[in-house]
Amino acid sequence: MYSKLITWTVLFLGVLWSHQLRAEETNSVGILHAVPSKCVALNQGRTCYADVKVTVNAPTEGDYCIRESLSKKILQCWAKADTFKYELDFSSDESLSYELISKQSRDVLAVTTIEVNWVHKVKTKKRRWRLF
Template identity: 90%
Template sequence: MFSKLITWIVLSLSMLLSYQLQAQEIETVGILHAVPSKCVALNQGRTCYADVKVTVNAPSEGDYCIRESLSKKILQCWAKADTFKYELDFSSDESLSYELISKKSRDVLAVTTIEVNWVHKVKTKKRRWRLF
């Protein structure tokens, strides 16, 4: 009876410890959030439009910028801040990524992607030759 109680306590503590470690990992990964992270267009190849809210929870106070990953175009910068929000008018026919960078070192601190999906995908028709 006593050994079962000790086993239960050890298992409970190990589960609690692993849960806390997972929560810490999620907090360190969650610097840059985009909502919604998916945009749905009606047909493949069409431009998808969405009002995306980007939230930043930087690890420390500093000078930060949000930029588009492909074009490296800077969208907005903040000075001496650690949490801030940005509203993005998203319009694209393909998925795009956005980066949080340090203004001084230009190091990429976090990346988020807005995925573009379609309701109807373009299907290619097979052409068959008929003699009769």
Template identity: 35%
Template sequence: MCFSRQCCWILLISALLLHCTGVGATEAVAVVLKMTPDTCVSLQQGRTCYSKVTARWHSNQPLDLCLAIDDQVLQCWKQQQQGQHQFEFAAASTSVVRLLQDQQPLAQAQIEVNWVHKASRAKRHWRLF
């Protein structure tokens, strides 16, 4: 099952490339990682954004994988074809979440940080007279 059209296209193109190169479908590893939500909104630019995020992944074969965000391992699975992990996200800028197999990334997704108000560089000075 695909989580989005983009994932479906990636899987379809991967399958076509594997077919053209002569690699069998059983030899190819396809891993899909999805973050929900994938956007965190802060009130003002530069402030830390907080959100509860759920990472879901699936693969076409059992794998030993670890979920990591910015070099911090959150969860690992042994010989699984799918997994889910919920965590507290806290960052002031966009972060990359990766699924690693033996320290090598197999899939990645990002949590984008947006803001409502842009930080103002000009300080407002109030004068009474």
């Protein structure tokens, strides 16, 4: 009795786990994908440099642009395309997001973020004053 219950539980969990893995694979590719999505600098506050490959798999053929989210600066545009690649020379001391927009409507279709991390945090020293 217990062996059947354990077998069914393991089988159910295995099926659930495989569906979750497939969902994560689909989400990781998505419409707009940047590799690497993380940039590591040595110290906090230092500029991080990386060569990032941005891949776009748009749902339909059209005119698209990639732009920075904060500054709204357009980096590259493509006409009558649904898949394309862009090489980004990333340099920043903070995480930045990039958007895929439709050229005609300027609607944001997808967003990806390149996170900036560091190895060493800046430590603030407490200064204690002594009279003697």
